[in-house]
Amino acid sequence: MSTTTTGRAxxxxxxxxxxxxxxxxxxxxxxxxxxxxxxxxxxxxxxxWALIVVIPLLWTxxxxxxxxxxxxxxxxxxxEHWNLDNFVRAWNQAGIGRYFFNTxxxxxxxxxxxxxxxxxxxxxxxxxxxxxxxVIYYALIAGLTFPLFLAVVxxxxxxxxxxxxGTYLGLILSYVGFALPFTVFFLYAFFRQLPExxxxxxxxxxxxxxxxxxxxxxPMAGPGMASVTIFNFLGxxxxxxxxxVLNTDESKFVLAQGLANLQAQQGYRxxxxxxxxxxxxxxxxxxxxxxxxxxxxxxxxxxxxNK
Amino acid sequence: MAAVPTSTTPGAAPARxxxxxxxxxxxxxxxxxxxxxxxxxxxxxxxxxxxxPFLQAFYxxxxxxxxxxxxxxxxxxxxxxxLFHDPVFLKALRxxxxxxxxxxxxxxxxxxxLAVLVTVGGDSRGAIRGVxxxxxxxxxxxxxxxxxxxxxxxxxxxxxxxxxxLLNGLLQAVxxxxxxxxxxxxxxxxxxxxxxxVWSLVGFYMVLFVAAIKxxxxxxxxxxxxxxxxxxxxxxxxxxPMVRGNVSTAAVYMGIMALDMFVFxxxxxxxxxxxxxxxxxxxxxxxxAFSESRFGLASAMGVVMALLTMAMAVLVLVISRGKDEA
Numbered sequence: 124m125s126t127t128t129t130g131r132a133x134x135x136x137x138x139x140x141x142x143x144x145x146x147x148x149x150x151x152x153x154x155x156x157x158x159x160x161x162x163x164x165x166x167x168x169x170x171x172w173a174l175i176v177v178i179p180l181l182w183t184x185x186x187x188x189x190x191x192x193x194x195x196x197x198x199x200x201x202x203e204h205w206n207l208d209n210f211v212r213a214w215n216q217a218g219i220g221r222y223f224f225n226t227x228x229x230x231x232x233x234x235x236x237x238x239x240x241x242x243x244x245x246x247x248x249x250x251x252x253x254x255x256x257x258v259i260y261y262a263l264i265a266g267l268t269f270p271l272f273l274a275v276v277x278x279x280x281x282x283x284x285x286x287x288x289g290t291y292l293g294l295i296l297s298y299v300g301f302a303l304p305f306t307v308f309f310l311y312a313f314f315r316q317l318p319e320x321x322x323x324x325x326x327x328x329x330x331x332x333x334x335x336x337x338x339x340x341x342p343m344a345g346p347g348m349a350s351v352t353i354f355n356f357l358g359x360x361x362x363x364x365x366x367x368v369l370n371t372d373e374s375k376f377v378l379a380q381g382l383a384n385l386q387a388q389q390g391y392r393x394x395x396x397x398x399x400x401x402x403x404x405x406x407x408x409x410x411x412x413x414x415x416x417x418x419x420x421x422x423x424x425x426x427x428x429n430k
Numbered sequence: 431m432a433a434v435p436t437s438t439t440p441g442a443a444p445a446r447x448x449x450x451x452x453x454x455x456x457x458x459x460x461x462x463x464x465x466x467x468x469x470x471x472x473x474x475x476x477x478x479x480x481x482x483p484f485l486q487a488f489y490x491x492x493x494x495x496x497x498x499x500x501x502x503x504x505x506x507x508x509x510x511x512x513l514f515h516d517p518v519f520l521k522a523l524r525x526x527x528x529x530x531x532x533x534x535x536x537x538x539x540x541x542x543x544l545a546v547l548v549t550v551g552g553d554s555r556g557a558i559r560g561v562x563x564x565x566x567x568x569x570x571x572x573x574x575x576x577x578x579x580x581x582x583x584x585x586x587x588x589x590x591x592x593x594x595x596l597l598n599g600l601l602q603a604v605x606x607x608x609x610x611x612x613x614x615x616x617x618x619x620x621x622x623x624x625x626x627x628v629w630s631l632v633g634f635y636m637v638l639f640v641a642a643i644k645x646x647x648x649x650x651x652x653x654x655x656x657x658x659x660x661x662x663x664x665x666x667x668x669x670x671p672m673v674r675g676n677v678s679t680a681a682v683y684m685g686i687m688a689l690d691m692f693v694f695x696x697x698x699x700x701x702x703x704x705x706x707x708x709x710x711x712x713x714x715x716x717x718x719a720f721s722e723s724r725f726g727l728a729s730a731m732g733v734v735m736a737l738l739t740m741a742m743a744v745l746v747l748v749i750s751r752g753k754d755e756a
Binding site (some may be wrong): 161162168196279301 | 461464467468469471472473475476480481482483484486487490525541547548561562563566567569570571573574575576577578579580581583584586587589593594603611629632633686690696700716719720725728732733735736740743
């Protein structure tokens with residue numbers, strides 16, 4: 124991934140600013156003093172930031188194996204023995220296991236639904252001409268700019284009146300609705316780029332609209348679908364305000380909500396060990412997903428990186 | 431991505447109408463069904479769960495609605511008048527505005543600096559490259575973005591804890607004998623929250639900027655070097671203008687974030703902090719609606735913030751476009 128430019132690699136570069144427009148003095152590439160100083164400083168700055176990122180995470184993971192007393196008395200010591208008591212306590216007593224299951228159910232269903240519906244909607248908007256097409260597109264994009272907390276009060280009562288408040292289905296449909304603008308916005312661009320000839324070829328071969336989409340166009344949008352799926356996964360896994368407002372039944376709590384609730388309860392304030400274990404349980408799956416997909420993620424949010 | 435009808439591909443016979451994009455030429459039952467499912471289902475969900483709550487919020491903000499027990503009475507702009515005489519709301523709004531300035535500034539500056547170091551910070555001779563180990567730094571910096579905001583909040587609540595917290599522990603390790611409850615003290619609470627947010631978001635914007643910087647033609651950077659531009663000038667006068675679009679997008683995203691902040695504030699200082707020192711509008715709105723059942727007033731807060739968010743976004747985009755023309 125550390126692609127460097129393939130430009131004129133042997134270009135002799137003048138020493139930093141002071142050298143001004145003086146002609147190149149030496150042929151043999153050697154690191155100038157300025158380079159070394161700057162390189163050293165850069166390394167220090169980057170390493171420092173990496174430490175700032177990693178230390179709290181390592182502290183959390185190590186602490187999750189220690190006893191609460193151990194955490195409070197010697198915060199930097201490695202765990203004396205690696206026992207899983209805290210994890211068992213977090214998973215069973217603190218309810219992390221149930222929250223985890225709820226999250227997987229809600230996020231998983233919402234993710235599948237929003238990707239399917241978003242892809243269908245983006246496809247129709249991108250590849251068919253019909254009256255009102257542009258209005259629909261902009262109405263969807265506008266949804267990206269409104270703050271979510273403006274909508275939660277009425278949404279609470281809409282779900283109430285439909286009998287969906289406090290149900291998985293209500294939460295899932297709300298997740299789908301609010302993830303739809305982002306999904307359509309990005310997939311629209313992908314479907315727009317696909318070559319026209321292929322759709323024509325499919326039509327000539329007698330494929331109807333449905334088959335053209337599912338067997339020809341959708342597979343071709345694969346890379347776009349992959350990165351949007353990952354971003355939607357992170358976004359939905361992260362969602363907090365919607366469940367806090369709409370999902371008030373404790374047995375249906377999702378992880379983010381359950382953790383915040385645990386933290387607010389005085390009892391778990393004192394059981395740091397279980398709390399750290401809960402946090403570790405929440406972080407690890409996402410970090411693993413990230414490490415597996417980090418190439419797609421990093422490529423997906425900007426213009427192509429292999430210039 | 432304007433919806434301009436595209437012309438046919440050069441090879442196609444001119445007489446034949448365009449392919450699938452010609453769409454509604456033949457309205458067969460199958461095609462009607464296709465449109466109903468592909469467009470109708472997603473849009474129905476969108477309208478019911480997204481569009482209609484937003485529209486209703488505007489209406490509720492003009493009523494004294496306090497729940498289902500009584501039909502809401504239309505009271506005009508009274509809620510807005512109440513809001514702007516409410517010291518807590520004004521304090522919350524002020525905090526949001528402080529965040530609106532500081533959060534994007536710190537995050538983007540830090541993210542841009544790190545991005546420059548990993549992309550063009552390496553040797554000044556030869557090909558333009560980042561410092562050694564650039565990939566590792568980039569991957570590690572992105573970690574926090576994969577952690578849910580709630581968890582970041584809980585994590586930092588532990589880090590800042592007066593007893594056994596990581597920050598006090600580190601300070602004690604270097605010889606400073608402090609036991610400060612960082613989130614409990616008015617002076618530090620907001621800064622502590624800002625630090626946590628910056629921690630969690632810098633990596634994301636760094637990666638965004640890295641991608642943008644890599645798409646700058648290498649000739650441009652090399653030409654600047656040959657002209658004797660030092661690294662600082664290279665970063666500020668050559669690279670920065672060329673990624674300005676990404677910087678303003680980042681500023682808009684960060685601005686939206688700064689005008690929300692519900693998750694971080696709610697988790698780290700559940701009541702809005704000592705003396706409301708960390709209160710933000712979104713948390714105050716939540717409390718007003720779901721603890722006090724003053725739904726009309728809460729909706730008015732939401733509308734104020736929505737208008738502010740849009741004004742901010744337009745302002746940032748106009749400023750960055752204005753510079754384009756200059």
